[in-house]
Amino acid sequence: MSEVFKAVKISENVYWVGAIDWAIRDFHGYSTKRGTTYNAYLILADKVTLIDTVKAPFKDELIARIASVIEPEKIDYIVSNHSEMDHSGALPEVIELAKPEKVFTSAMGVKTLAEHFHSQERLVPVKDGESISLGNMKLTFIETKMLHWPESMFSYLADEGILFSQDAFGMHLATSERFADEVPSDILEFEGAKYFANILLPFSSFVLKLLERVTKLALGIKMIAPDHGPIWRKDIGRILDLYGIWANQKPTMKAVIAYDTMWGSTALMARAIGEGIASSGGSIKLMPLRSSHRSDVATEILSAGALVVGSPTINNNMFPTVADLLYYLKGLKPQNLVGASFGSYGWSGEAVRQVEDILKAMKVEVVGEGIKVKYVPDRDALKECRSFGALIGKRIKEKVG
Numbered sequence: 328m329s330e331v332f333k334a335v336k337i338s339e340n341v342y343w344v345g346a347i348d349w350a351i352r353d354f355h356g357y358s359t360k361r362g363t364t365y366n367a368y369l370i371l372a373d374k375v376t377l378i379d380t381v382k383a384p385f386k387d388e389l390i391a392r393i394a395s396v397i398e399p400e401k402i403d404y405i406v407s408n409h410s411e412m413d414h415s416g417a418l419p420e421v422i423e424l425a426k427p428e429k430v431f432t433s434a435m436g437v438k439t440l441a442e443h444f445h446s447q448e449r450l451v452p453v454k455d456g457e458s459i460s461l462g463n464m465k466l467t468f469i470e471t472k473m474l475h476w477p478e479s480m481f482s483y484l485a486d487e488g489i490l491f492s493q494d495a496f497g498m499h500l501a502t503s504e505r506f507a508d509e510v511p512s513d514i515l516e517f518e519g520a521k522y523f524a525n526i527l528l529p530f531s532s533f534v535l536k537l538l539e540r541v542t543k544l545a546l547g548i549k550m551i552a553p554d555h556g557p558i559w560r561k562d563i564g565r566i567l568d569l570y571g572i573w574a575n576q577k578p579t580m581k582a583v584i585a586y587d588t589m590w591g592s593t594a595l596m597a598r599a600i601g602e603g604i605a606s607s608g609g610s611i612k613l614m615p616l617r618s619s620h621r622s623d624v625a626t627e628i629l630s631a632g633a634l635v636v637g638s639p640t641i642n643n644n645m646f647p648t649v650a651d652l653l654y655y656l657k658g659l660k661p662q663n664l665v666g667a668s669f670g671s672y673g674w675s676g677e678a679v680r681q682v683e684d685i686l687k688a689m690k691v692e693v694v695g696e697g698i699k700v701k702y703v704p705d706r707d708a709l710k711e712c713r714s715f716g717a718l719i720g721k722r723i724k725e726k727v728g
């Protein structure tokens with residue numbers, strides 16, 4: 328296999344030895360239309376060190392890439408920056424094969440790995456700011472608690488200026504190119520934002536604190552090597568700046584109108600409300616939920632100022648796709664949004680109020696009272712929808728300033 332799957336040299340003594348998952352289209356509920364990579368890195372220091380592993384089914388690809396530069400049995404240390412199974416799934420088998428002296432991870436990492444794999448053998452806890460000697464090089468650990476798990480940490484190889492950043496600064500993007508500067512910038516920006524919106528958004532305050540710390544280190548950082556997607560080696564400031572923008576969640580004039588419809592009435596209302604928002608200077612993005620994935624709606628919200636949600640009432644409840652979206656978004660804790668609800672109904676019409684209640688629970692500033700229309704909106708009802716949209720647009724404008 329090592330004749331087929333080769334390591335890629337990324338600096339004087341460091342190799343990428345990860346795996347490319349071209350086929351994955353669903354990453355625990357996040358749509359990964361462009362696949363992903365599980366990055367692992369091999370440091371050829373006096374103490375040969377492997378940074379993270381890969382998802383279990385890709386173990387052979389990882390081993391083959393390692394074997395293309397060194398016998399896996401020569402690995403002295405493994406560092407687990409993140410215990411989630413896309414990076415630790417292959418760890419037990421790699422430990423079994425390589426028999427490293429030690430596996431370094433945070434104190435929480437020891438607990439988390441033990442809870443996954445039911446063994447603490449070789450696990451050694453490291454503290455924030457602690458360094459270990461690799462003989463001719465030194466590796467320093469930076470605690471990144473809640474980015475995005477309680478055990479997460481970065482590792483910094485000052486000798487080569489490489490920050491191994493696990494999930495942070497990564498993206499789900501399968502490519503044959505290993506460096507970000509080899510990938511079109513619009514793809515990088517879209518997939519980077521999608522990753523942030525769907526994985527890191529709830530931890531934005533931690534991101535802002537971490538950025539201050541990373542910015543202080545930045546003079547020495549030549550490369551940011553995440554666990555997914557391409558490696559940043561040029562214009563590193565750009566991805567740091569984008570993380571600052573995304574974590575601040577400053578509202579914009581964009582309104583995301585997410586809705587589903589049974590017989591076309593709620594869809595018609597969505598269009599009329601959209602016209603109203605646009606008439607107040609807003610930019611609208613209509614997202615019919617039968618063809619818009621929840622993770623794509625989350626991505627649009629990252630750069631929006633409003634979330635407007637439409638649902639018909641079915642059997643006294645909101646439509647299932649709307650419930651799916653709202654519970655997903657609630658967990659992501661988006662901030663600084665205004666919002667509203669609307670929908671058509673036949674008998675009782677509970678959905679509009681239910682949607683409004685969830686928006687309030689999400690701390691979205693709800694504008695006015697949600698609009699309900701019985702069966703099919705007539706001209707007056709559509710005019711009312713347009714006026715409602717204009718009101719929402721006015722409030723967005725006030726918030727954006």
Ligand code: FEO
Binds near residue numbers: 555
């Ligand atoms: Fe890529 Fe949080 O795992």
